[in-house]
Amino acid sequence: MKTIKLLFFICVACSFSQCSTLKLTETAPFKIIGATYHNWVGGQPGVSGTNLIIGIDNKSDSAIKSIYFRGRKHSPSLEKRNNKEYLVVNMNTSRRAIIVKETISYKGDGAPPKIRKPKIKGVTIPFNIQANEAVIKYMIGKKTYYYKVSNIKKTETIFYP
Secondary structure, three states, rough: OHHHHEEEEEEEEHHHHHOOOOOOOOOOOOOEEEEEEEEEOOOOOOEEEEEEEEEEOEEEOOOEEEEEEOHHHHHHHEOOOOOEEEEEEEEEOOOOOOOOEEEOOOOOOOOOOEEEEOOOOOOOOOOOOOOOOOOEEEEEEEEEEEEEEEEEOOOOEOOOO
């Protein structure tokens, strides 16, 4: 009985040692030349969003995969404006109803049908970041890195007609 307890304790200890937190790098292979975000409001009630713009220089051989900002994971687009490169994230924060369709499966044996609703999964953010911070996930080769961008400046809200 003691060997079973000891073996169980060793397995639990090993499983906890396998869990590792994501580490942020101090430097990145690219240079951040500025970062801003602004909210926008559309002409219809409840239509709104936020745009995040991060200026980068010297992207080199890194591949930017995603950006964590405001509690969500986003896929950025790389845009060139006036010979400068920017990572742009357009976040739609509009309030809209989520339509959930039911799936009915019949077995053919006379049993009542089973109704299944799809599961809506959320994304867990592995970082503790403030409202004016973002984390850039990038890859060099097959290795993944994370770099925190701090002090993102908020600019004026844009109102569209």
